[in-house]
Amino acid sequence: MIEIVARDRAGAYSEAVDIALPAAKQVSDRWRLLSNLRDNVERLLYRLGPQLRQAAQQVNVSKVTLGRQGILSRNSQRSWERLGDQRRATRMALYKQVMALRAQGGSMKGIGRELSIDQRTVRRFVTGGGLFPERAHKARGPTPLDPYRDYIEERFVQGRRFPELIWQELKQRGYLGSRGSVQNCVTRLLFPLGKTTLVLEPVQTMPIPSAGRVFGWFLGRRNLAIEEPRSADHERFVQALCKIEPVVGEVRSLAREFLGLMHRRSVRHFDRWLKRLSCCDAVEMRRFAQNLCADLPAVRAAFKLQRSNGQTEGHVNRLKLLKRQMHGCANIELLRLRVLKPN
Structure with missing residues (x-):
């Protein structure tokens, strides 16, 4: 006859044991x-x-911890600039190749085929009058941040340099845009194009x-x-x-x-x-x-007895693994055979 039942702490398990084995001593799982x-x-x-x-x-x-307070590092702040510089350098190298092949008498169609680029790109380079055609900046439409730019600049002058804190202030003023837009705005104030002398000492607080x-x-x-x-x-x-x-x-x-x-x-x-x-x-x-x-009673028994629910949890995990491996591909009979005869 079963005298001790080690079980989970859900009330349904306790009720089931009370009905099936009312005389058994229940032990709550210590984990x-x-x-x-x-x-x-x-x-x-x-x-x-x-x-x-x-x-x-x-x-x-004890060391700089960059976390949710939104402290900006110079590497992360200038990443968008470095990406633009890398793209321009790649395009400049392609432009020099096109002009070199053109100087050797190559046709626009032949240059495009050799460099695997569109013929219209070759024509744009060749007809540029010897000057590298810089890409024009796209016209920017109105954004949700526009009404708050003056406030951001004012807070920046006052010493507020952390995008996370400025974003929280803007939300209280009705701003519905993203935090990334605020961070980009503060980034451009911290590191204007062509000016790299500004150094910001981050506040070394814990995230x-x-x-x-x-x-x-x-x-x-x-x-x-x-x-x-x-x-x-x-x-x-x-x-x-x-x-x-x-x-x-x-x-x-x-x-x-x-x-x-x-x-x-x-x-x-x-x-x-x-x-x-x-x-x-x-x-x-x-x-x-x-x-x-x-x-x-079951909690007190967990302190008194050596019984544990660990072995049962191990078998439950094994059963769940087998069930998930066969999900939608087998019936209960195959699951039963795999549990009883794992080899």
Whole structure:
């Protein structure tokens, strides 16, 4: 007779076991418990988006980190100019080849065939009077940014040099265009054509991290999903965030303590931790506490027993792989044979 059932944390699994094996002891999956903790902490961090931005702006990183703050580097700013120069150089080389072949007596049609170019291009080069025909700039029509150019120049003179921040200001004034248009406008103000003496020192602040990264920094070790070791900059960010929003410090302490309890399998300390979690100021943590209390016997069994749902999850993943390999190409009988007789 089945006495212990290791299961996932979904309520449907609990109800199914209660109906089929009412006397069996249920054990909640430990990995799912950690995953549920992470989900609730990330929901809190998503809600604290402005605080994350404020904390990131207070951290001076050890090296220049180009991120969402939109800091421009000289290489990225002049890329559109370099592309135009490369195209002009290629066209100039082609022009010299055409004129050299023409000087040797070649016909326009023959030159076009030899260089694999259109005969009309050859005629344009030859009839240019010995001058390289520069391409005319296309006439630019009105754009959504035109009414705001004076404001951008005014803010530029005042020292506002970051496209991301200017774009945010323009949106508050009714601008509906893209961020790229604002960046191009600021780029031309920073690096006018023919003037390369202007040097802009970028502000070395941290880009706004994702909620998943911040959760990994909370634990003080490698993230569960992102392989990135924590650095001193990360710790300064966490300290700044805790100072801005004190509830974050409480949530961080609860998360670190829960991870330690899970490793030590301490049921007595878990009960005290659950009481603290139920009184946390963050609504996400109180909901997590309610979720744990609703499945408390199985959660407590996860601390007491060595049983795990890991082997079951492995078989489920293998079954999903086989099913997806045969999607739309076989019936249930073939799937059954591949599961029971993999060789």
